[in-house]
Amino acid sequence: MRPRDFAVDPSYLIGTELLQWLAVIAGSAVLFLWVTTLLRNGRAGWYLTRHTCLDILRTRLYWVITGFALVASLVCVLLMFLLAYPDMQREGISGVELVAGAYLMGDTPRNVPTPDDPVAAARDLKEGVTLLTSIFLQALYVFFGSLLAIFIGMGLLANELERRSIYTLISKPLDRMMIFFGKLGGSFLSLVVYAFVVWAFDASLLAYFGLGVRLNILPAFVVAALVPMILASLTLAISTRTWALVAGFLSIVLMFTSNNVGTGIQSIILKQMLRVPAEKADWYFLLMPPQRPVGLYSVNFLIEDPLTRFFVSRAFPLTNDPAILALPVLYLSIILLFAWWSFRKQEFN
């Protein structure tokens, strides 16, 4: 069966346009706040951001989680290699090709799935295994990055509040929002370091198999760090109003449940309230094919798509739509606007 051409469906276009406009408006508001805050605070803002990042990078837990992410990636690749070994022997595929395919599917002519029938193409052993491996690698990268983001985010401000070191910070010539954005910027920088480390490890893995380092997957890794960044923002926003552990717990609960909650809310709004037909309701505003869940955690799948674009771009035509970043930008903006509203008039007792 041919997949529906969502890109030309008028309902889809209306939905994506609306979403993109909302994302542009909210994103611009956040960007404006961030830039004006930075301009007002000058060097002090940069010092806070840099210092926060350095402080995070000196935390043992940061490197423990990053280490787990690396080990998990390695185990994932080896496991796939092991599981596919009998089929590989039958089909005459080398291990090098398999591992390389996991990263570079869609990047080499041999592995391009048939554009007319991507589902059939994915049934092919090599594409199937490599697709699965790439999804697992991405999932591991995002999962450990999300955990890292929550562990980072929960302590950044909450610990300052609990230890009352926030008093010293607020007494300095810094806008309140610079403190928030500085902390957030520092955590983002540390997540970029995480993305770079995992990328360097995976690229080294390719080099070990004799394929050389493929630099073109680095931007995808950085873009995929948006998921942890959203979680870091969320945790930081919550932690301005509660204790570190509570903020971490709430963020982890949201990380695992928001997908179902989001799907439920969407279903109620679209199917029950707006009477949208079921076949449209699943993807109406949210860019995704019907088989994919939506909701807050579906950001995960949405943002994986820039990665997927490198790997399986022809399998899912929607992944080339730049609107794919609209939802995560919207999420991030809403969280940051809430934090800005909450933090600027907060009293620290």
Next chain:
Amino acid sequence: MTGGLHTLCSLAVPAITTDHLVKTYRSFGGRAVVALNDVTLTIPRGEIFGFLGPNGSGKTTLLKCLLNIIFPSSGDLSILDRPVTDLQVRRQIGYLPEAPYFYDRFNAYELLDFYGGLYGMSTTDIKARSPIVLAEVGLSPQSATRRLRTYSKGMLQRVGIAQAIIAEPELIILDEPSTGLDPIGRRQIKELIRTYHGRGHTVFLNTHILEDIEDLSHRVGVIYQGNLLALSTVAELTHAPLMLELRARHWVQEYSDAIAELVEYVEVMADGRIRLGMLPGLETPIVIHALSRAGADLFSVTPVTVRLEDRFLQLLAQQGGIPEYMREAVHRDLSPAQRALAQQSRGNGGTDA
């Protein structure tokens, strides 16, 4: 130089001004708790100001308002004639919190680099200034390269003071600066405060160690239950008519009669000490001479001075701010008339703490 900087640098501009400042908290039950009640205060530049009050009296609330940590419910508040939210003004504030916590994965140099950077100092300036302030607070270069997690409480206190003065701010706010310091450290910090005062800095000193305030401060503010009870110089606050305490082999009524015209009162204490309230302008040798002529055999004559601590406790006692069992000791150094007055004022409105 901009007009704003002119204002900041003008000596005529007070360092801190509060005008009818009120801060009210809401408890969980919705009950209003007044932490600061109509506090009006002006601290001129170049002064060492001591701020006193028992725990929970509103000292920290005022500090938090000054530092924009919390917001006043009503009234005005300015530092160097500018609102406390003004970043230019905040560049002129150095603050040491009580029981400071700093990022313990950094060493002292890195911490000063961070805080110096927040003040907008250049890297060169921070590098030049860091060894100076570390030496001023008594931290050796070897200690300064160690991570803060290995520091003792006293060392953390020193590094806390260092971050407060790294940018040489106009107004230095120190909350319990002597906490955790040994006697040498305390002396060092007192000298440091004098040094910075000598250079024209204003120091706001919030401490329970009244001896430090007595030694250092020009003026003292006493706060209790959010109300400013007293605002004057240490000398004014501790000023009292001279009182002599005598010890004699025997004391008979004739001795009291012999000096009746020279003193305000003679009080024979239960333990045998005799207290004389001197009349203003009368010199001690005249009274001693009169007693000797009357045949009194004195073996000790001590002037009784009112210390800041006594005066502070007396002020609190007047408000019912100290427990009953302490009251007698607090009023010990008052004249009988003052003591009666204190008892009367307590009876009229004071409540037990």
